[in-house]
Amino acid sequence: MAEEKDLSLNAVRAFVQVARDSSVTRASKALGITQSSVSRHLAVLEDYFGAKLLERRGRQSRLTDFGRLFADAVAEPLDTILFTAKRMRRNDRKDANHLVVRTSLSTFAYTVLIPNLRDFSQEMGGVTVDVISSLSAPNGTDNFDVLLTRDLTLTEPADRWDVYDEQLVCVGAPDCVAGRGLDALRTTPVIAVTSRPDILPTWLRGMDLKTSEIKTGARYDHHYLALPAVTTGQTLLVTPHIVVADLIKQGLLQVLPGSRAPSGMQYRAYAVDRGGNPDIARAFCRWLTRLCRKTMEDESGGR
Structure with missing residues (x-):
């Protein structure tokens, strides 16, 4: 009987990053490892599954149908694993459970966001969320982890979620x-x-x-x-x-x-790359997207 292969978490992490960036080069920079290491991780995964995950076209990498299915299934659970592990490290910094959300949507924050923050905090194990309101465009020296806006633009690197049309x-x-x-x-x-x-x-x-x-x-x-x-x-x-x-x-x-x-108009949430807690920021953006969807579904169901 053939010995069962172990699935490499590092290989899964490398693949998810490639899926997000559509590039081995960008993924290697995001992970802080060499391109050859990323390629080895991908080879390990493809050998494990016995199926191709990516189709490489020059510098671009396109997911196969199998690769897209796997990426969609594991990306969010992987983020949860990495976030939980980071939060539980004994030597992690004191403000690891702290998030700063900046918004130009004061009424939305007052009526939708703030009344539900307790749920997010409990879901994330006691995260503290500061909410600040400003109508001015942010700059690179402003201190925040998430920008929630309808009309402001963000020029610095960030992950974006479209939370409400x-x-x-x-x-x-x-x-x-x-x-x-x-x-x-x-x-x-x-x-x-x-x-x-x-x-x-x-x-x-x-x-x-x-x-x-x-x-x-x-x-x-x-x-x-x-x-x-x-x-x-x-x-x-x-x-x-x-x-x-x-x-x-x-x-x-x-x-x-x-x-x-x-x-x-579209409400958007940005988790900025330079933020102090990028994992919590991305978790917050996913939670907010679900909250907006649920808010509208609940109201529609109640009519």
């Missing part, structure tokens, strides 16, 4: 919306949010409406200031769906029927 809806208190359609816009004031001057024009275009067809109301600097006004008064608010999903689920707000329109 922004959908706009018009909402109001249930007694203000119940039984009404878009005709409510003519008689019920629509609150304006000055920090997002793009929202109302974008939504009107998406709904094929003109400014003259709605009744304008009070003005607030931010959505988180406008939310108490719309939940307690006879007003309407055009807002990103995700920031009011929980209020809708609780029955405090209701979507005006037929008022959904995409804004064309």
Whole structure:
């Protein structure tokens, strides 16, 4: 009976890095080993499976169907293993369980991110997450591990997650919306949010409406200031769906029927390469992506 081969974790790690970078050269730099070492690791894996994992075309490496299947299956569990091992090292630095998240999405942070951070902390074994808000573009000297944004650009090396395609809806208190359609816009004031001057024009275009067809109301600097006004008064608010999903689920707000329109904007999370805790940062971005998906699924299921 032939002796069972052991699977090399180092070989798996090298393959996952090649799959992410689509290049043996870039993978070797990321791992801090030689290209020949990466190639040996790949050969070990292909010998183990008896199947090709990569098709090499010059400097580019393309996954085979088998390679893609294996990479998709092991990439996230491997990150979890490496993160857990690093966190449990006795000589690891004191701030290993600390993450700094910088965001330009203050209302999203207030309504979606911060209320759920306890779950992430517990999932990661007690990680502390600092949240800072800034509308200015970050630079290379700013101290943060994750950038969460819709409108800012990041020029430094980072891994990117697309966490939410922004959908706009018009909402109001249930007694203000119940039984009404878009005709409510003519008689019920629509609150304006000055920090997002793009929202109302974008939504009107998406709904094929003109400014003259709605009744304008009070003005607030931010959505988180406008939310108490719309939940307690006879007003309407055009807002990103995700920031009011929980209020809708609780029955405090209701979507005006037929008022959904995409804004064309995308919420993105970046785990910066120079961050002090890249493993935790990537775990956070994956968790946030799942949270956004679950938030919208739960709200849709509750209607």
